[in-house]
Amino acid sequence: MKKYDEGVQACNSILDLKNQKQASDNIPPLEERCVRALVGGVLQQFHTAQEQVDEGAIDSAKRSLARVHALLNRLQSTNNPEPWLYETMAYFHEQIGGDGNQQVLDNLMKEYRALQTVAGWEKDDGEIKKICTVVSQICEIQQREGSPQALSKSKFLLNGVISKVKKSWIDASRVPNCIHGLEQLLAGLEQVLQEKKEQS
Numbered sequence: 001m002k003k004y005d006e007g008v009q010a011c012n013s014i015l016d017l018k019n020q021k022q023a024s025d026n027i028p029p030l031e032e033r034c035v036r037a038l039v040g041g042v043l044q045q046f047h048t049a050q051e052q053v054d055e056g057a058i059d060s061a062k063r064s065l066a067r068v069h070a071l072l073n074r075l076q077s078t079n080n081p082e083p084w085l086y087e088t089m090a091y092f093h094e095q096i097g098g099d100g101n102q103q104v105l106d107n108l109m110k111e112y113r114a115l116q117t118v119a120g121w122e123k124d125d126g127e128i129k130k131i132c133t134v135v136s137q138i139c140e141i142q143q144r145e146g147s148p149q150a151l152s153k154s155k156f157l158l159n160g161v162i163s164k165v166k167k168s169w170i171d172a173s174r175v176p177n178c179i180h181g182l183e184q185l186l187a188g189l190e191q192v193l194q195e196k197k198e199q200s
Contacts, residue, residue: 008067042068086111122168132178158186
């Protein structure tokens, strides 16, 4: 049964227990897959209600969205939130629209900064892949915005990641493929900036 509101309530109960000093040691953290499943389920419920133009279901789904959003905010307010939380919040805002772009961008930037706190990420294929994915998403949003300022931010971001990774790999031929993807993205971006400069 798709009892998402009960799932959110259960998550909040676990967090309440963890906030009690005596109990916190024996309470496991909320699992990423559980939180992602709740978010995905509530979003699906909302989209289905919209497609069916069911006002009652839409109102109910909106209340569920608000509860999930509050849960994500609560999880983010904990000490050292995991990068996946920011990714999940970005996805949430992307799916519900509204002032989504800025909210998506803000959360992707938080995810990027959180990923960079992982020690030795520049030499870890898995971590590099995560960084490349989030940086590509950030640049896509900034390119959609299209202003010279947004494009320059993308260029700075791409240059920084590419440079850090390349400096950490002695054998340049073994640099992960996603870095080459960022280099192609950077080349295209520089061309767009050059064209804008010529047009001004």
